[in-house]
Amino acid sequence: MSLMLCLWPVTAPAQQQAESPADSAGQVAGGASLEQLRKLRDTLSDEAARQELVQQIDALIAVRQSEGAADGETKTDAQGLLDKASLRIEAIAGQITELAISIATLPTMASDVWRRAGDPEELFHWIDEAVRLLGLVIGALAAGWLAGRLTRRGRRAVVATAANSWLFSILAYVLHFLLALTPTAVFAALAYAALPFADMQGATRTLALLLVNSLAIVHAVSVTAHELFRPPGALPAPFRLTQENGAYLAVWLRRFAVVGVYGYFGIEALQAFGLGPAPVAVLERVLGLLVAGMAIVFVMQCRNSVADWLRKDAEPRSLRTRLARTWHYLGLLLIVLVTAVGMVGTADSFAEVAWNLLISILVIFVAGLLAQGVDTLLKRVFALSQELKRIHPLLEARANRYLPVLRKVLRGAIALIAVLALLQVWGLGGMQWLGSDAGRDFGSRLLSIALTVAVALAVWEVVTAIVEEALNRSSPDLDAAAMQRRQTLLPLAKNALRLTLIVLVVLVVFSELGINIAPLLAGAGVIGLAIGFGAQTLVQDLITGVFILLEDSVAVGDFVEVAGYAGTVESLSIRSIRLRDIEGNVHTVPFSQVATVHNMTDKFAYALVDVGVAYRENVDEVSALLKEVGEALQADETWGKDILEGIEIWGLNALSDSSVDIRVRFKVVAGRQWAVRREYLRRVKAAFDERDIEIPFPHRTLYFGVGKQGEAPPARLLLDGDDGATPEPPPADNDDEGEAERGRRKGELGGAQDSGEGVPSN
Structure with a gap:
């Protein structure tokens, strides 16, 4: 207790000074007696007593700290916030009371101003200050207006230059923006430059500064709104807005600027002319409520337009679509929160x-x-x-x-x-x-992944462009075979590169994400070994395909026969060959089944023709005619370009059952042998018909047997027009006549047998 009495003269003045500095002296004098002050002086003069006092003060500080910690533990954050809010509300109530008192004193203030205006010197001083202020502002405004007139032609020239290119459009937009702000800059610069020469002091100087700042800021905001929300035209538009929407946003931005800027500087001017801090705080909160109300009206008016803009080109269940339905609620909530902080905070x-x-x-x-x-x-x-x-x-x-x-x-x-x-x-x-270690590590990994993917895509696109150019470019130095080889190998090489890039990118991404790729590589090796043993046919397909492609045995567009299937090669992979036969059927043949490749369109081909004539025809005459027909075919404008070398007459090739076969051959363009052969046979048929050369066909001879004496038995024939009755046998008593008839028939049959003629076979 004695310690508290000794400390009271020290602690009480400090507390009272914090609360009200004007009354601190009286409170100190009334809080401690002369005897207590003397005891405190004696204690501070004695070294031992002073040390003891310090220890007691430290003990008191520890006790107070423990009490404060206990109070902090028992009081929650919510209670602390509520306490602060209640204190702020009490403060606001006090400020409103002070504002009411200030309003109540307005008649007194007005009468005081009227009394002071009755003084000629005071009135002259006020008029002089007002004239200087108005002269300053009007002169600066006139200079800004003149600057706007002077820069109008320059702005038009900039708009005309903007249509040349996109780079000039951006530069023209920036230059047009700066030219539009030039009047504001001239006004502000001239006003600030002339302010020292106006010789204004005190509140009038403050009012001049506030007026110049408010005018410059409002004009700059108006120009900025006009330039930002301009419709698309010669100058680029930062926002793709219609003329109506752009004008609407510009108008509202100017409204906020006028109310906010002029209101704030007006309140500051009242404070400069003697309005107290509490009324100023209340007026600032009223201004905040007014701006908040304008913001709420603005959000509600443009909620549909913004929702339509958010829904444009958006998926039905995307974030933009959901935001389009609720964005105005979020905006209103933000406005309320900011206003609440401004009111209570x-x-x-x-x-x-x-x-x-x-x-x-x-x-x-x-x-x-x-x-x-x-x-x-x-x-x-x-x-x-x-x-x-x-x-x-x-x-x-x-x-x-x-x-x-x-x-x-x-x-x-x-x-x-x-x-x-x-x-x-x-x-x-x-x-x-x-900027932390984790952030830098995340950024470096992300950048590494992005660079890897970008390099892989760049390599892929470059190779793809080269392949496409090689496939589409026709060169006189390249023959059809070389082009076919390109069409076969380049797509395969492109696919192999794509697979390699995918594997490399995946490995790099896994490595950057912190995944150890060594077990993956080891596992891939084991899996590859297992596949090698378990899928030997697949491995055989791949190996055989590699050698077939490297040896250029087959190319896309060739007509080949492999594994019993014949057709045109449509595509080649590393594992199989794809054929389409003459009926349109598609056959996919694995390379493991390809033992022999029969390529009928590699570089060139031969049209091989066997022509059969009757045994009675002269072989030399027929050969000469075949050569004549072949030369005529080669001389034809349509068919001659398909024949590489003249006709070859190989001569008599076979003595068949009913014909003599003569073989001829043409060397033709690969793939045209069948067409040339068909045309040549058509012309040979026409020439044989013209020269009456017989093309034999199979005959059938009817044989009825021979008797023991060598005679042929009679044949019983049913001729057209008979009624189907069985012919009667010749009379038995006329043996000589019957014998003669049999001899005649035998002679006819024998002649028919010798001549080789008979009934044609079906």
């Missing part, structure tokens, strides 16, 4: 929240501009000229495949950076995490 907290909100809007705005700039840049980069389209016909289709993916990747990167920036603005340390 301190001025510093409201300023911090307002500043963070302004920076957040700026970050979102810059992110939107960057996303739109990325879209424009990608469209210009991926735009191909007609010459490039002609050289690479499929390049545009491939570029259009990557364009949506690249747009999403770049937009995602911009969104990620914007989110980190917003977290940093609101004190959550987004950029700090990015």
